[in-house]
Amino acid sequence: MQPGDNKQIKSVEKSFRILECIVREGRGGVNELAQELDYSLSTVHAHLSTLQELDYLVRIDREYAISNRFLHFARHAQSRVEGLDVIKANVRRLADETDERVQFMIEEHGRGIYIDKAEGEYGAPNNTLLGKPRYLHMCASGKAILANLPKERMVEIIDYWGLPAQTEKTITDEKVLFSEIETIREEGLAMNKGETVNGLIAVGAPVLSADEQIIGSISISGPAHRISTNGKVKEMYCDKLIGATEDITLNLKYP
Template sequence: MPKSKSNLIQSVDRALRILECFSRRENELGVTEIANKLDLHKSTTFGILSTLENKGYLNQNPENGKYKLGLKLFELGKLVEYGMDLRTSSLPYLKKLVDKYGETAHLAMRDGNQVIYIDKVEGERGIKMSSQVGKRAYMYCTGVGKAILAFMPEKYMEETMKNIEFYSFTPNTIMNATDLKKELRKIRERKYCIDNEEIEVGLRCVAAPIMDYNGEAIGSVSVSGPTSRMDKKKIDLISRDLKNVIMKISETLGYKNV
């Protein structure tokens, strides 16, 4: 059944229709061509094209003034590709962690200044938590987020941290850039991170980053459980297995630990 069009936002719909005009045969199009294809006013079309160009979704050829698809779409497409590869490569390892420890395992990817959960395997003793596949979470106060942030290239890490707005979720939530930088240094030293009731009271998790063929952190795996069960001894055991797991997943993506 087709979805109702009653709740479509017209400007967004038009922008997406413009992007869909391009094809292998017609990889460059002018303002008039696009306006005619979509039966839009030329001034409206030009305004949308200018916005898409400003955001990197389109590039304008300076020689003929025509537009073509931009690298931003390639970047987003690679995120989808990585997500598919990650889920396929990671699921068996997530299940093994859950079978061994009885807690919940998550797989997440970076998406801008946040992370998005792309898979979740619940243990038999798993407790109810707010995480769910497709949900976004903050990087600075979650295990999956901090694991990625700590192993990002320095330039991108600093850029990301400048855009963080700190919110307090629990008494343990990190609330400033200075404390976060100290935490990230610790994470890099031990190769894994701990979320000690920073996003939810009563919840503790261990997480480690997944590296791609460029040696960059593109995702992370975590094991979460109640603080009553996730004591130091169990965290030490999980962290050792987790580091082995993320290394195996990273290797499937072309990462070489040299």
């Protein structure tokens, strides 16, 4: 590294910490952001002014908000996902057929990113946010992805991110998780039994490419009384989910 390289990297890091804070709070002023991030007022002001000048921020009532220029980056990132159009069509169809919330997740940097979702008539609200990283071990989509990664990659992810808990039902023991992963590999379906939100059940299945490589996963989620019976996901949801993932793979194999 050349002298000054570390300073440049830290500067970029501060810009993104400021952007993340604005997203988290909705918008922010110089004083509020400086206090939240423990940066000096002059540092925050310099970063905000630069980001606004580059059109990545807009001013609203003396506060800063994220500009829609980021849509260009999001769409570019999504364009890398194989078969995204047919995936989105199946996500929407599943939501209409089940009346529940349906989501599509991919893996990046060892965590899950939801990049598409659709609400059915009775879709239960939860904390699914497009683009926000999620731990793979605690959600149905994430477990479906882990089960279809090479074992070395799966272990690497778990070693790096650990197994933090979000509810009292989140799996935090590696042996328990590995045992469940084996079951998912055999059955082709993963479950989330209140591991991210109490009372919320989800079932997920992998989306595979034509050469059977993992692209991502689709999940259906809803309250326990609608999704499951005696702790098991109702057969209707499982059948529709498997049908959707198989349809995607067939469309990729025979476009």
